[in-house]
Amino acid sequence: MTQTAHLWLFFAMVFGIIVLPGLDMAFVMASSLMDGRRSGLSAVAGIVAGGAVHVTLGAIGIGVVLKLFPAAFNAMLMAGALYIAWIGLSLWRGASALGEVGETRSRSLPATFGRALLTCLLNPKAYVFMLAVFPQFLRPEYGPVWLQAVVLGLIIALTQAGVYGALALGAAGARDWLRGHPEGQVKAGQAVGAVLVLGALYTAWGGWRGF
Template sequence: MAWMGVALVRSPSTFSPSSQAGQRSALATFRRGAFTNLLNPKASVFMLAVFPQFPRKEDGPPWLQALVLGSIIALTQGAVYGAITRVADHARGWLESRPSTSARVAQAVGGLMVLAAVVTVLEGWRGT
C-alpha cells in the first residue's frame, strides 16, 4: 500500500476514467460494482457468522424472520451504495473538468495510503 501511495504522490497524473468507463452508463457502472461487492467473500462470511443469531423460534417462523431481515439488509445496502454511486458519478464529472484539482486529490489519496501503511506497521510493532 505504501508503494502505491508513494507512486500516487510522486506522479503528476490525475484520476482519469479508463476508455471503457467513459462509455458505460451510471446503471451499468452500478451493476458492475454491485456484482463485484457480491463476490466479496468477507461479506458473505460475516453474514453467515452474524445473521443466524437474530431469528428466534418464539418470534415466529425463522424462515420468515430471515426473509424480512434479509430484505431490510438488501434495501439498506442498495440505498447506501446507490447514494455512493451518485456522489461518485458527480465527483467524476467534476474532477474530469478540473485536472489540477484531480492531481491534488490523487496526491492526497496517495498520502493517505502511505499514512495507513505507516500506522499499520507501527501497530504491528506495538502489538508484539
C-alpha cells in the same frame, strides 16, 4: 428482548458494517466517479442484488457448508481477490487513459450491474457476516424462520440502497467538478483502483493463510 428491539439491533449492526470502507463501497464510488450517476446507481442495484443472494444462501445453509469445508471458503476468497484486483487494475488503466486522451467510453449499465453483483458475491466480508451474525438473529420464538429471513434481508437491502445510493450520488457530484479538472479525475480514479488492488491483496493474504 422484544422483536422490535431485536430488529433495531440487527439494523445497527448491518449499518455499522455497511458504512465501513470496503470493496462494495469502493466499486460504487469508482463507478460514479468514472461513468457518472446512472452507472453508480446501477452498481448499487448490483450490490443490493448480491446481498439478496447472500441472504438466500445464508437461509438455506450454504454458510454452514463453507464453515465445514474451509478449503472451499478459502478458494472463494482467492477467486474474489483475483477478480477485485482485475477490476482495480482496470480502473487504474482507465484513469490513465482518461488523462491521455481526455475521455473513455462508459460501460453499459447492465455491464456495471453484473460487475457489481459479482463483486458483492465475491466479497468475503459478506460471507463472514452470514456465518457469524445472521444466524443469531433467526429466532424460532419470533415466528417462521423463512419470514424472519425475508425481513432481515429487506433491512439489509434498504440499508445498502441508502448508504451506497448516497455515496453514488455524492461521487457523481464530485465527478461533475472533476470533469473540469482532468488531472484530479485521473488521480481519483487511480486512487480508487489502488484501494481495490490493496483490498484484493489483503483478501488473498487471508485466503493463503487458510490453505
